[in-house]
Amino acid sequence: MPLRKRMLQALRVSARSISHLMKWTEKWTYSVDCLGKHTEMQKIKNLDEMPGPSAFGFVWDLIARRGLSRLHELQLEGRQRYGPMWKASFGPILTVHIAEPALIEQVLRQEGQHPIRSDLSSWKDYRRLRGHGFGLLTAEGEEWQFVRSLLAKHMLRPHAVEAYDTVLNSVVSDLLAKLRLRSSQNAQGLVTDIANEFYRFGLEGISSVLFESRIGCLEPHIPPETDRFIQSINTMFVLTLLTMAMPAWLHSIFSKPWDTFCQCWDYMFHFAKGHIDQRLEEEAKKLAHGEKVEGRYLTYFLSKQELPMKTIYSNVTELLLAGVDTISGTMSWSLYELSRHPDVQDALRDEVLAVLGGRQIPNAADVSKMPLMKAVVKEVLRLYPVIPGNARVIAERDIEVGGYLIPRNTLITLCQYATSRDPQTFSEPDSFLPRRWLSREQNHHPYASLPFGVGKRSCVGRRIAELELYLALARILIHFEVKPDPRGSTVQPMTRTLLVPQGEINLQFVER
Numbered sequence: 255m256p257l258r259k260r261m262l263q264a265l266r267v268s269a270r271s272i273s274h275l276m277k278w279t280e281k282w283t284y285s286v287d288c289l290g291k292h293t294e295m296q297k298i299k300n301l302d303e304m305p306g307p308s309a310f311g312f313v314w315d316l317i318a319r320r321g322l323s324r325l326h327e328l329q330l331e332g333r334q335r336y337g338p339m340w341k342a343s344f345g346p347i348l349t350v351h352i353a354e355p356a357l358i359e360q361v362l363r364q365e366g367q368h369p370i371r372s373d374l375s376s377w378k379d380y381r382r383l384r385g386h387g388f389g390l391l392t393a394e395g396e397e398w399q400f401v402r403s404l405l406a407k408h409m410l411r412p413h414a415v416e417a418y419d420t421v422l423n424s425v426v427s428d429l430l431a432k433l434r435l436r437s438s439q440n441a442q443g444l445v446t447d448i449a450n451e452f453y454r455f456g457l458e459g460i461s462s463v464l465f466e467s468r469i470g471c472l473e474p475h476i477p478p479e480t481d482r483f484i485q486s487i488n489t490m491f492v493l494t495l496l497t498m499a500m501p502a503w504l505h506s507i508f509s510k511p512w513d514t515f516c517q518c519w520d521y522m523f524h525f526a527k528g529h530i531d532q533r534l535e536e537e538a539k540k541l542a543h544g545e546k547v548e549g550r551y552l553t554y555f556l557s558k559q560e561l562p563m564k565t566i567y568s569n570v571t572e573l574l575l576a577g578v579d580t581i582s583g584t585m586s587w588s589l590y591e592l593s594r595h596p597d598v599q600d601a602l603r604d605e606v607l608a609v610l611g612g613r614q615i616p617n618a619a620d621v622s623k624m625p626l627m628k629a630v631v632k633e634v635l636r637l638y639p640v641i642p643g644n645a646r647v648i649a650e651r652d653i654e655v656g657g658y659l660i661p662r663n664t665l666i667t668l669c670q671y672a673t674s675r676d677p678q679t680f681s682e683p684d685s686f687l688p689r690r691w692l693s694r695e696q697n698h699h700p701y702a703s704l705p706f707g708v709g710k711r712s713c714v715g716r717r718i719a720e721l722e723l724y725l726a727l728a729r730i731l732i733h734f735e736v737k738p739d740p741r742g743s744t745v746q747p748m749t750r751t752l753l754v755p756q757g758e759i760n761l762q763f764v765e766r
């Protein structure tokens with residue numbers, strides 16, 4: 255072969271080899287790269303690597319910096335200092351805090367068949383100690399699932415809930431009369447400490463749904479047991495976090511918090527039992543006289559399921575409790591914000607009047623046609639979520655969230671207050687801007703503000719609560735102009751397990 259031809263062939267071979275070599279090198283680099291990334295993806299961190307305050311630092315914050323009442327603010331501080339996930343030890347409890355909507359979604363999507371909200375250990379310890387049953391707030395597993403599906407039928411289905419509008423409207427009529435009385439007693443129409451009035455409204459409202467009868471919380475003279483029940487709820491909530499953090503052996507040495515906590519629950523169970531027994535006795539008498547019994551109230555539905563009385567008592571007690579502070583807080587903050595934003599108040603009143611077209615009393619169908627009303631309540635619950643920090647305990651398995659492995663049975667706090675006031679998600683996060691919920695451009699992460707929770711264990715009272723709030727706000731705005739306290743006081747929220755007003759909210763109710 256001539257030299258020239260041999261050289262060309264050699265070059266072709268080496269070019270082919272080089273191209274092979276290059277392809278192989280490319281492939282190899284790619285695989286190594288992938289492997290690297292894969293290893294990186296696989297490298298799940300454990301809780302030791304998670305940032306967070308020292309045990310001493312956290313306890314210092316809680317005790318010396320009034321942290322128990324500032325737990326919602328500690329969420330904001332925690333996120334700023336440690337990022338979207340951090341751990342903290344509270345007494346014997348290790349908690350992982352999560353303050354980013356996408357990570358909260360990751361937790362809730364792994365919550366399993368029978369989600370556990372939290373150990374709420376002191377609530378459960380009390381029930382075990384006294385031999386009481388567990389209600390929907392405290393029951394777990396199959397026991398929870400059974401009652402949940404029963405109650406959901408009567409509390410979450412739109413048709414079932416609409417049926418409560420008449421009885422709730424009669425409670426709202428009494429609320430209006432009470433506000434009229436209170437405002438007429440002051441030259442400026444000032445009603446002081448409106449949360450107190452709304453506690454009674456909340457208790458009367460949930461009682462009317464549970465018993466289809468009235469218990470007199472909004473009468474000029476309030477039955478003393480009503481106020482004792484409300485006081486018991488308040489004190490029980492104040493003591494919940496403390497009794498959860500105290501190990502059981504401390505109860506005998508430092509007994510006051512635990513004893514008071516148990517006395518509050520004793521009274522709540524006693525109060526609920528009295529009303530249930532009375533209602534069921536009335537029914538039994540009617541039946542004995544051959545009369546037809548046709549209840550539309552929740553206790554009646556529960557009693558028809560042949561559940562043990564213990565289960566009925568515990569469920570009704572927990573529903574009564576769940577319907578008081580939640581409604582009171584949301585009503586108080588709604589009117590507080592509306593009084594400070596007369597433009598929104600006027601627009602909302604116009605919406606109500608337009609839907610009613612001359613009628614005075616809205617029904618469930620009417621309020622469903624009020625988008626601004628819904629936006630106002632959403633915005634109030636974004637700013638003041640009744641449950642500022644929800645929780646989950648995943649008992650079935652370890653889960654991975656945000657690159658960390660969270661061992662089963664870890665208490666995971668979902669920092670809803672921090673996510674709903676996050677400037678990354680909500681522009682002007684501390685301002686009351688209900689119209690943000692009406693504009694399509696505002697695309698919030700769906701888990702950024704979850705005032706009623708989401709999924710299987712979400713609030714079973716949501717539909718009833720919303721109906722009650724809409725009916726009450728609509729009629730208050732028809733009859734009154736609500737103005738801020740002329741002394742100009744601002745009120746901040748504080749944590750008492752739930753988020754409540756730190757000071758009294760005083761408002762002027764000027765008759766239209």
Ligand code: HEM
Nearest residue numbers: 390576577580640641705706707708711712713714715719
């Ligand atoms: C503005 C009013 C209310 C708010 C913001 C609210 C919020 C919540 C939240 C955040 C939860 C926990 C959800 C979760 O863990 O994912 C919850 C659970 C619950 N709520 Fe409400 N709630 C309100 C009113 C009510 C009312 C009026 C009732 C009773 C009629 C009620 C009964 C319950 C019950 C029984 C549960 C436990 C559900 C379960 O574990 O299956 N809530 N609520």
